[in-house]
Structure formats: structure tokens, C-alpha cells
Amino acid sequence: EDKVVQSPLSLVVHEGDTVTLNCSYEVTNFRSLLWYKQEKKAPTFLFMLTSSGIEKKSGRLSSILDKKELSSILNITATQTGDSAIYLCAVEAQTGANNLFFGTGTRLTVIP
Amino acid sequence: DAMVIQNPRYQVTQFGKPVTLSCSQTLNHNVMYWYQQKSSQAPKLLFHYYDKDFNNEADTPDNFQSRRPNTSFCFLDIRSPGLGDAAMYLCATSKAGGSQPQHFGDGTRLSIL
Numbered sequence: 001e002d003k004v005v006q007s008p009l010s011l012v013v014h015e016g017d018t019v020t021l022n023c024s025y026e027v028t029n030f031r032s033l034l035w036y037k038q039e040k041k042a043p044t045f046l047f048m049l050t051s052s053g054i055e056k057k058s059g060r061l062s063s064i065l066d067k068k069e070l071s072s073i074l075n076i077t078a079t080q081t082g083d084s085a086i087y088l089c090a091v092e093a094q095t096g097a098n099n100l101f102f103g104t105g106t107r108l109t110v111i112p
Numbered sequence: 113d114a115m116v117i118q119n120p121r122y123q124v125t126q127f128g129k130p131v132t133l134s135c136s137q138t139l140n141h142n143v144m145y146w147y148q149q150k151s152s153q154a155p156k157l158l159f160h161y162y163d164k165d166f167n168n169e170a171d172t173p174d175n176f177q178s179r180r181p182n183t184s185f186c187f188l189d190i191r192s193p194g195l196g197d198a199a200m201y202l203c204a205t206s207k208a209g210g211s212q213p214q215h216f217g218d219g220t221r222l223s224i225l
Contacts, residue, residue, distance in 0.1 A: 105154065
């Protein structure tokens, strides 16, 4: 059965800290891995990763995929209170449509 | 500038009373999805439309149906809501083809009395 596992489930840090969120997957016919940020409403797209070892970066956020280890990490440097959210990892399988298997997320809380 | 719009944001209905949630998009994407997300759980795909082709997930209850009258609109109908159907319902869209990110609406939070 396809599954996506995220760790830790929750994390509390102080502003300015650096955090690393983990995602591991077992998905048949992997196509891509996506990271989303979910605050109180819709998940907001952050990154899509298809190739191993190539870091994607957006401001203080970066992510990398390791296809050999079937995993990905999301790094956030110099965290701010606005980074508090649930970070969802999703994996796309190679089916007819872009079906995503989501992990249950990591809840990040950044304390001032 | 919202591109995937869900209405209403909050919906309250009675046990067993049919309810319809709506989603519209301005992205002209081929694919539209409906997810159910319960508290502290991952979004769970219910079904999706690839253009007019409807694709139901195997474990989606028969109580849940969908309509897509045109490219821009998609509806989720819950025929006889039970207490267990209380959840956030998320609509998403994507372009066709592989490796296309899904773009989500803000969701409709459904409560059942």
C-alpha cells in the first residue's frame, strides 16, 4: 500500500532557529514529491521535486529529494512566527491523473 | 486574485439533509479534485475529473457524488450527510500531464448537526 510518512509530527522552536522536516515514502511508480504549507485554510504549494540531489530554494526555505533513500527534507532557516503552520508532504504516482498521496503533516510552531 | 474559489467557507447542515459544496477556478486547468480532510489527518482524495471524465477513488462512499458542468465549476454533493462526514473539503486543480502541482482552494468546513 502506498504511504507517505512525515516526522516529526510536531515541532516547537524559537524564532531564528533552523528546522528540518522529514518525509519518507513508499509509492509505486513515483513521479514527484511536493511540499505544501497549510495554515488555517488551503495548502499552499511550496516545492515540487522530481530529481534526486537537486536542491530547490525559495527564500529561507529549501528542499531536496533523495530517491535512493525514498525521502525528502524541507529546511527552514531563521524561522519566523509566520512560518507556524502544518507542512504537508505529498507524493505523486504515475497514474492517469496527478494523484497525490499526502502525509499527515508536521505541525511547526515558532515561538517569538 | 483567488484562482480556486470554494463556497461557502463554512457550511452547517443537518444529519441526513443533502448538501452541495461548490468550487470554481480561473486557471483553465483540465483536472479538478475533491479532498476530504479531517482534523489532524492528511487530505484524502475522494474523486477527480480529468476534463469530463470522472474518476472515483475505490473507497469513496456512495454518499459522495460530484458534477462538473463545465471547465470552471465542480460540485461536491453529499446525499445524506452523517456525523462522520464533518470535515474540511478541499478542491484543487492542476494542468493535465505529469508533474503538475495542484492548486488548492481555501476549503469548505462542513459541520453536521
